[in-house]
Amino acid sequence: MKYLDEFGDPDLAKALLDRIHAVTTRPWALMEVCGGQTHSIIRHGIDQLLPDGIEMIHGPGCPVCVTPLETIDRALAIARRPDVVFCSFGDMLRVPGSHDDLFTVKSQGGDVRVVYSPLDALTIAQENPDKQVVFFGIGFETTAPANAMTVHQARRLGIPNFSLLVSHVLVPPAIAAIMESPTCRVQGFLAAGHVCSVMGTREYPPLAERYGVPIVVTGFEPLDILEGIRRTVVQLEEGRHEVENAYPRAVPAEGNPAAVAMLRDVFEVTDRAWRGIGMIPGSGWRLSDRYAEFDAELRFDVTGIRTDESPLCRSGEVLQGLIKPHECSAFGTDCTPRNPLGATMVSSEGACAAYYAYRRLDLVEVS
Amino acid sequence: MTEPLDFEGWTCPLPLRGTPTVVMGHGGGGAMSAELVESLFIPAYGGAADAELGDAAVLPPVAGRLAFSTDSYVVKPMFFPGGSIGDLAVNGTVNDLAMVGARPLYLSTAFVVAEGTPMEDLGRVAVAVGKAAERAGVRLVTGDTKVVDHGSGDGVYVNTAGIGVVPDGVDIGPRRARPGDVVLVSGDVGVHGVAVMSCREGLEFGTTVESDSAALHGLVADLVGAGVDLHALRDPTRGGVAATLGEIASTARVGIEVVERDIPVPPEVRDACGLLGLDPLQVANEGKLVAFVGPADADRALEVMRSHPLGSRACRIGTVVEAHPGVVVTRTALGATRVLDLPIGEQLPRIC
Numbered sequence: 013m014k015y016l017d018e019f020g021d022p023d024l025a026k027a028l029l030d031r032i033h034a035v036t037t038r039p040w041a042l043m044e045v046c047g048g049q050t051h052s053i054i055r056h057g058i059d060q061l062l063p064d065g066i067e068m069i070h071g072p073g074c075p076v077c078v079t080p081l082e083t084i085d086r087a088l089a090i091a092r093r094p095d096v097v098f099c100s101f102g103d104m105l106r107v108p109g110s111h112d113d114l115f116t117v118k119s120q121g122g123d124v125r126v127v128y129s130p131l132d133a134l135t136i137a138q139e140n141p142d143k144q145v146v147f148f149g150i151g152f153e154t155t156a157p158a159n160a161m162t163v164h165q166a167r168r169l170g171i172p173n174f175s176l177l178v179s180h181v182l183v184p185p186a187i188a189a190i191m192e193s194p195t196c197r198v199q200g201f202l203a204a205g206h207v208c209s210v211m212g213t214r215e216y217p218p219l220a221e222r223y224g225v226p227i228v229v230t231g232f233e234p235l236d237i238l239e240g241i242r243r244t245v246v247q248l249e250e251g252r253h254e255v256e257n258a259y260p261r262a263v264p265a266e267g268n269p270a271a272v273a274m275l276r277d278v279f280e281v282t283d284r285a286w287r288g289i290g291m292i293p294g295s296g297w298r299l300s301d302r303y304a305e306f307d308a309e310l311r312f313d314v315t316g317i318r319t320d321e322s323p324l325c326r327s328g329e330v331l332q333g334l335i336k337p338h339e340c341s342a343f344g345t346d347c348t349p350r351n352p353l354g355a356t357m358v359s360s361e362g363a364c365a366a367y368y369a370y371r372r373l374d375l376v377e378v379s
Numbered sequence: 380m381t382e383p384l385d386f387e388g389w390t391c392p393l394p395l396r397g398t399p400t401v402v403m404g405h406g407g408g409g410a411m412s413a414e415l416v417e418s419l420f421i422p423a424y425g426g427a428a429d430a431e432l433g434d435a436a437v438l439p440p441v442a443g444r445l446a447f448s449t450d451s452y453v454v455k456p457m458f459f460p461g462g463s464i465g466d467l468a469v470n471g472t473v474n475d476l477a478m479v480g481a482r483p484l485y486l487s488t489a490f491v492v493a494e495g496t497p498m499e500d501l502g503r504v505a506v507a508v509g510k511a512a513e514r515a516g517v518r519l520v521t522g523d524t525k526v527v528d529h530g531s532g533d534g535v536y537v538n539t540a541g542i543g544v545v546p547d548g549v550d551i552g553p554r555r556a557r558p559g560d561v562v563l564v565s566g567d568v569g570v571h572g573v574a575v576m577s578c579r580e581g582l583e584f585g586t587t588v589e590s591d592s593a594a595l596h597g598l599v600a601d602l603v604g605a606g607v608d609l610h611a612l613r614d615p616t617r618g619g620v621a622a623t624l625g626e627i628a629s630t631a632r633v634g635i636e637v638v639e640r641d642i643p644v645p646p647e648v649r650d651a652c653g654l655l656g657l658d659p660l661q662v663a664n665e666g667k668l669v670a671f672v673g674p675a676d677a678d679r680a681l682e683v684m685r686s687h688p689l690g691s692r693a694c695r696i697g698t699v700v701e702a703h704p705g706v707v708v709t710r711t712a713l714g715a716t717r718v719l720d721l722p723i724g725e726q727l728p729r730i731c
Contacts, residue, residue: 022713372718
């Protein structure tokens with residue numbers, strides 16, 4: 013595919029790696045924010061090819077992983093209702109709640125459907141006026157515009173049986189929370205390219221300034237990631253901390269103004285708990301009062317749910333970059349993609365799942 | 380490649396009286412069941428039908444060891460670019476027999492049909508079964524039809540069981556893969572899965588990819604006939620090439636090393652998988668095989684495969700090693716290595 017294949021070219025990758033090796037004079041710890049970048053780094057083995065001193069710390073940018081347990085349990089409670097068609101993106105179905113997951117609910121008769129767009133859920137609502145159709149609206153700034161558009165459409169078309177279970181999270185407050193952490197080791201960020209393609213890059217200069225870290229907006233293909241790493245290392249070596257855009261083919265500085273306008277209309281900023289990390293002030297979106305009638309949490313009585321997280325799971329430390337997945341004692345033994353204890357082992361973008369899928373040969377005893 | 384089936388304007392050769400859809404009575408074993416067999420299945424199966432309508436088929440003795448396999452087909456949607464559940468049901472079981480080196484001879488066909496399924500759909504599936512059986516040279520010798528309540532099933536499910544004969548001296552099986560073996564694949568991978576996904580409800584996307592559904596016993600017979608030192612064969616259906624390699628590594632207690640860029644993935648498949656967040660190596664194939672051959676015979680095996688229409692794009696993708704038994708490792712395009720993982724269950728399209 014044009015603009016995709018070219019960014020995996022092995023010869024150009026080798027040239028970029030040579031340049032990274034040439035500019036690196038001492039160890040640096042970089043964080044790739046987005047789970048898609050983590051997946052790409054591990055899948056292509058990029059971290060194996062970097063200079064020894066360059067450590068990639070895997071960030072919290074996996075929406076599936078950070079969706080709070082309370083929200084998953086609420087989703088399960090709603091999906092169990094006989095009057096509900098519960099629609100979700102596919103990789104939420106295996107995320108463990110306190111006791112089970114959406115696949116289990118489906119197998120027990122719940123009407124749980126995988127859709128590729130929230131607008132498909134709206135169509136299902138139109139086709140099933142006797143049912144309550146709920147879409148599980150999770151994700152970062154990337155998935156939010158389509159969810160916002162869907163709620164907007166539901167109101168415009170007068171579709172009363174549609175609602176959204178919202179748990180959106182935002183990248184810039186998470187970067188601030190990571191930098192405020194007393195154990196933070198991150199010296200530079202690869203910002204999530206697709207988040208910036210929606211929101212633009214203007215939220216980042218204040219962060220780079222306040223915390224003295226370079227932030228390089230980075231894409232997802234091997235060459236994108238290598239270029240993001242190279243630019244971050246160059247800045248660190250030169251003692252600079254600026255915002256750079258290494259993904260200009262997808263990211264204009266102003267982002268996508270139409271999407272941003274839609275987001276401002278439908279959502280409002282709220283405090284949000286991140287699974288494994290805790291409450292981060294101002295780090296999420298909820299439906300604004302104008303759209304409260306489409307809020308599934310208000311429509312269904314799902315408050316007062318008690319959650320029960322596995323005591324073994326250290327995904328919070330993984331998400332904050334404090335440990336690597338294999339440093340958790342449950343990794344590959346009590347916790348595998350087949351029997352995940354935490355969401356980081358479930359999602360295709362979760363760091364634990366990526367390490368298990370591609371690295372377990374080096375990391376755990378192969379039976 | 381196989382000739383396309385023309386379902387346009389299909390009509391039941393002996394119209395079933397007043398029943399445009401399947402009703403419970405068609406599975407009841409009475410007059411309506413008999414009418415369905417006589418008016419729909421027998422004509423649709425055409426020259427491949429060999430049923431005397433007894434309780435069991437009585438088959439002549441054959442020389443050699445028998446291979447016996449069964450599989451059930453529940454693909455949704457039933458019709459997809461390049462094929463249907465009908466030809467999958469024949470080719471799939473024929474291929475299971477072929478993967479132990481057998482020459483397929485006989486198939487049974489058992490249909491489970493949901494009440495309310497359009498008769499035309501059932502007819503189209505039956506025609507596809509007949510044509511695929513004819514192409515594969517297997518006889519359809521016994522069958523059954525059951526109808527389930529509307530809501531208990533979904534369209535048409537097909538089970539086929541097959542019998543084949545294994546030539547003397549042929550011993551092909553996953554446990555025989557051994558260090559040093561060369562791993563070959565008979566052509567482009569991921570095609571069938573992408574073709575089916577492209578027309579799945581809620582996921583429709585435009586693609587020119589068509590299913591590769593095909594019977595592979597001719598290709599296998601050529602390899603066997605040429606005396607190639609074949610150790611293991613498998614058709615990488617559900618779970619794709621990744622699952623097939625993983626299963627053989629695990630069964631034979633060997634390691635496998637593949638080179639990612641040597642595995643032929645057509646650009647359309649790579650693009651579709653990129654959009655959906657799927658790994659092409661975990662996507663199903665229905666007309667490809669993976670072969671483990673002794674190193675001395677690798678080039679000759681490739682030559683034989685490439686001279687067969689179903690193996691024209693055959694290539695070498697890896698080798699069997701003693702290290703890391705049970706695990707498949709792939710060398711990435713950038714020169715790093717990673718474990719090639721088995722899919723866990725259903726492939727789940729990712730969120731973003």
